[in-house]
Amino acid sequence: MGKIFDLKVGGIEIRNPIVLSAMAGVTDSEFAALNAKNAGIVVLGAYNLDEASKAAGKEAAARGRSEFEAGEENGSDIFIHIEKEIEAVKSKMPETIPAISVRSADLEPLLKAAELIKRKNAIMELDVHCRQPEFTERGLGQALLKDESKLEAAIRKIKETGVVLSVKFRTNVVSPKTAAEVFDAAGADILHADAMIEGKGADLEAITEIRNATGKLLVANNSVDDFDAALEFFSSGADMVSAARAAADDAEFIPHLVEKITKYQLETGWYNAPKHICKRGDNRGLAFCCPPVKYCSLLKKIENIGFTPEEFIRLKQNSIKGTPLEGGEDTCFGSLVWCCKGTKPCYYRDEALSRLGIPLAEYMKMKKELSEKILNAADEKKAAVSN
Numbered sequence: 001m002g003k004i005f006d007l008k009v010g011g012i013e014i015r016n017p018i019v020l021s022a023m024a025g026v027t028d029s030e031f032a033a034l035n036a037k038n039a040g041i042v043v044l045g046a047y048n049l050d051e052a053s054k055a056a057g058k059e060a061a062a063r064g065r066s067e068f069e070a071g072e073e074n075g076s077d078i079f080i081h082i083e084k085e086i087e088a089v090k091s092k093m094p095e096t097i098p099a100i101s102v103r104s105a106d107l108e109p110l111l112k113a114a115e116l117i118k119r120k121n122a123i124m125e126l127d128v129h130c131r132q133p134e135f136t137e138r139g140l141g142q143a144l145l146k147d148e149s150k151l152e153a154a155i156r157k158i159k160e161t162g163v164v165l166s167v168k169f170r171t172n173v174v175s176p177k178t179a180a181e182v183f184d185a186a187g188a189d190i191l192h193a194d195a196m197i198e199g200k201g202a203d204l205e206a207i208t209e210i211r212n213a214t215g216k217l218l219v220a221n222n223s224v225d226d227f228d229a230a231l232e233f234f235s236s237g238a239d240m241v242s243a244a245r246a247a248a249d250d251a252e253f254i255p256h257l258v259e260k261i262t263k264y265q266l267e268t269g270w271y272n273a274p275k276h277i278c279k280r281g282d283n284r285g286l287a288f289c290c291p292p293v294k295y296c297s298l299l300k301k302i303e304n305i306g307f308t309p310e311e312f313i314r315l316k317q318n319s320i321k322g323t324p325l326e327g328g329e330d331t332c333f334g335s336l337v338w339c340c341k342g343t344k345p346c347y348y349r350d351e352a353l354s355r356l357g358i359p360l361a362e363y364m365k366m367k368k369e370l371s372e373k374i375l376n377a378a379d380e381k382k383a384a385v386s387n
């Protein structure tokens with residue numbers, strides 16, 4: 001069987017969209033091999049790299065939270081520890097990509113880690129997520145989210161090393177849209193968004209907001225404890241979904257998610273197809289919209305991405321010229337280009353597809369390509385207007 005998922009970041013190919021999220025003191029190479037054996041990415045750490053983060057870890061350990069000193073147990077050099085852990089993941093689970101989560105107030109240790117992680121062909125994850133007071137009081141973890149210029153400068157410098165960089169953050173600290181724009185502009189490759197809502201599950205709208213703000217690889221996190229929860233994140237705009245607590249509770253949880261999403265991709269052709277625009281889907285959902293013929297949320301959406309209704313109609317029609325999506329005369333608007341998502345039952349669409357001999361999964365792949373063309377055209381238009 002050929003490649004099932006088309007997931008690539010900075011030259012690193014990822015075999016599936018399931019991630020083991022960092023749990024300090026838990027997620028080492030041994031845990032990853034036992035509890036996330038077929039994940040796309042496993043995040044190890046987080047590790048403290050400099051004096052400030054080590055002092056914070058020591059204080060947290062003194063009140064019983066020894067996990068905040070992960071990797072420092074034997075007084076060993078943290079960089080040697082990280083190198084060994086990457087090598088262990090590569091030998092125990094060669095098809096999974098290791099990512100290393102790190103904390104440091106100083107830039108130099110971050111650059112040293114970046115050089116090492118790049119050399120090992122792994123991913124670096126910057127922890128701007130930790131909310132323990134020992135760290136935030138020192139300007140570490142999520143305190144960095146409120147120091148936009150320092151964080152942006154750090155991302156730019158780290159990216160100069162060429163490492164593939166993920167930024168892990170909570171969406172309820174600052175505006176997720178603004179954070180996404182800052183990380184994107186500074187050069188981050190992956191946005192790992194913990195969509196936590198204090199006390200009650202995950203903020204799907206925050207994921208959609210981030211999706212609309214950036215084309216970078218988006219990993220959604222929080223409260224994924226079954227496949228339906230993962231699917232909610234995927235249809236809200238996530239490229240990948242991560243799990244922490246559920247993976248710790250059950251060694252079969254990540255393998256279960258991988259199996260289910262692989263089956264879903266093979267059946268539907270687009271595992272993270274967006275919701276329809278009228279159901280608050282992200283901008284990719286424009287591939288499924290009817291022409292703008294009545295007052296509905298589509299009109300605002302078209303305006304937001306910089307088109308008039310007439311331009312939008314032409315854009316969609318021109319984007320599918322010469323493809324099977326031109327067919328479907330007997331559908332509601334005379335062409336499959338205006339037809340809806342495959343998971344929504346529609347007799348006219350399915351009749352047209354069957355007459356044309358197009359399986360539903362192929363139709364969805366064509367809709368995915370159409371969504372990419374629409375969003376590229378919107379980006380080009382935005383760039384032309386701002387120049």
Ligand SMILES: Cc1cc2nc3c(=O)[nH]c(=O)nc-3n(C[C@H](O)[C@H](O)[C@H](O)COP(=O)(O)O)c2cc1C
Nearest residue numbers: 021022023024045046129194222223224243244245
């Ligand atoms: C014991 C434990 C330790 C954690 N340590 C870290 C960490 O060091 N760095 C980090 O980015 N997130 C850390 N997290 C947060 C998780 O990666 C994740 O964002 C959070 O638990 C929500 O995801 P979940 O609902 O799948 O558990 C930790 C979570 C737990 C439960």
